Amino acid sequence: MRPSSARTRLATVSALTALGAFASLGTATAADPSLNGEWAPFTRCPVDAPAMLAADGVEKTPQCVVSTSASGSIKLGNTTVVTGRTNLQIGVVQNADGTSAVVAPSSGALVAEPASVPGGLLGLMCPSDIFVITGICQSLENSSLNKITATMESVGAPYAFDQTAGVLTDLPIVALPVRIHLENPLLGDKCYIGSAAKPIVLRPENRTFPEFGMSFFRGDGTPDEAGEMSRINLTGATQNDSAFAVPGATGCGLNVGLINAAVNAKTGLPSAAGNNSLTLANTQTHLTGLNAPGTVVPDAGRIVARNWHSAVK
Template identity: 75%
Template sequence: MNRTALGARLATVTALGTALTAFAATGTATAAVTPNGAWAPFTRCPVDAPAMLAADGLVKTPQCVVASSPSGSIKLGNTVVTTGKTNLQMGVVQNDDGTSTVIAPSGGALVADSATVPGGLLGLMCPSDIPFVTAICDQLTNSTLNKITATVESVGTPYAFNQTAGIVTGEPIVAIPVRIHLENPFLGSNCYIGTRSAPIVLRPQNLTFPDFGISFFNGDGTAADDGALTRIELTGSTQNDSTFAVPGASGCGLGLLGLIDAAVNAKTGLPSAAGKNSLTLNNSQTYLAGLTAPGTVAPNAGKVLSQAWHSAVD
């Protein structure tokens, strides 16, 4: 396969990673390290996962994907939360029928800064006409008690991949089931918006086209025009989804008969129908690394990719 054809195919798969910048599934992983050279962004690629090692380079082709964003926001009902840095890492096995299979780190593919809910509990459920909740609101002069952090968690494997949508605008790229974990002393440890059985399903799409770059390198990460590996770069895109519905909060308030659930839902406007919520990811940066000519090392492409990654680790 020539470099031009390979670059086009890898670019299509790489773009999928951008859509997953803030959201990810769980799977098998390599522990975080700091590889050399062109491998540097791929600190947690699951190169030793069975599905990656089994990829032969003909029917199944293995790649490593990193996607990050410095900032973004998510609107759930009446509440808008500004997100911080996110870093998604995963393996992708591209199948010869045009589909792709995601393999993510065992500890979770997403590493993200905690997001603070504006206004804390005062903004999320106060004032309230529920006496018990009103009593809590009266105690929230302490900033520690008022502060709420929100963490996005995946609750299933992404599905409905559209590879072509990753390099165009206005088409959903992938469906990602998630839930939002709200944490605060009054909320307890099991307060979520969305659940495993009734998740929020995100379908991000490009609002702007990413800038494209391509380079070649040796297995140990050193640059080489005739390198056995290829790195694709897609940078600077903005993504959005405003099609998802959001269920009500549940499990909040240490089992207090749903009183806090009701207060949170009433103040934030949950559940919220599709079209009233949105996700925005700013300045997404995506990198993909794969073998330049995977068919030449068949049926051992996955093993060769793993050996190359390990050779770049200090």
């Protein structure tokens, strides 16, 4: 592999380690395919997206990235939620001028375990001086209706991606607009913190450097030191963002919006930048691409897609 190519891939992986790390909650998708060998983690890489297929290998180079984290926490206003396992998968098109574009899978980039909100509805909105809410609070004691889950969803494409910041610490790597879906029978199905119009915008920064490793493989995923594909592995990094603002909740309550005020008052929303935080520990990130994309111009994108499909079991 050319040194410049290795540096570019390393920067991209480090940057997207954070992108996967701060995807603390997400939505599930349909069953993913099982892939052979070194391709195994890349089950949702958007290899068939037009931007990936059009990458020629010189002006534009296609790559697949997956980043996972087993645990972390997110603080919104007065509420802190422990996060579960997360999985981010995206395609990256590296441009010859040093910029890059993120390509999300059609089903969405983020997939993760839903998180339980501590205290459920009682913790989220009780006690309250709102008459209707007081009655609800009294009925929730020891009730199965008390449980509430939170799921983070993308509400726009990532932007402001800085691959140089990905190999450094304490610099914003990428901006990701998200909203959080609060789910409980009494909240209805339209209760969100953030929206497409007023999203929570996360800008993660590396707090520690990841450990570096590398492997090589054939197009179908079989390990081979002389293979045409390579995989960079970055592990163990911690990411954090403590500079994002959080808007108030909207759409909460079966009579849509009835419970907004109670949720916002108890949770401390809206919450200005500096009062919120996201931390993800021990992230595991992998990036794969062609070793010498410049030798297969203009078919680099199509070859990566062909190889990915050949690895599907």
